[in-house]
């Protein structure tokens with residue numbers, strides 16, 4: 310199944326080839342682009358070498374098109390939120406950690422929740438599903 314990922318605010322396509330493209334800002338106010346593997350639970354990413362990221366850094370994640378902050382403010386301030394669309398046009402809420410090196414991803418559709426990443430367990434209680 311081929312999935313697309315879109316911004317929850319402008320509905321622009323975030324996926325190019327196999328990567329999801331985000332604009333990020335570090336705690337040191339450095340800005341850059343991240344290309345994150347679009348397979349849920351795969352945390353590999355690419356970036357420009359000048360963008361310094363270290364384990365534990367808290368990023369802010371923005372849509373590269375409309376610049377909306379993707380923080381999942383209604384769920385947990387460590388998480389960001391985007392929308393996944395399957396080939397039938399079904400929508401899923403995708404939540405992932407904005408902390409570098411923290412492996413947390415949730416895929417949610419109504420009352421169904423799937424989690425990915427070894428750090429997800431600590432976040433399960435934030436979802437009312």
Ligand SMILES: [Zn+2]
Pocket residue numbers: 316317318319320321372373374375376377
């Ligand atoms: Zn957007």
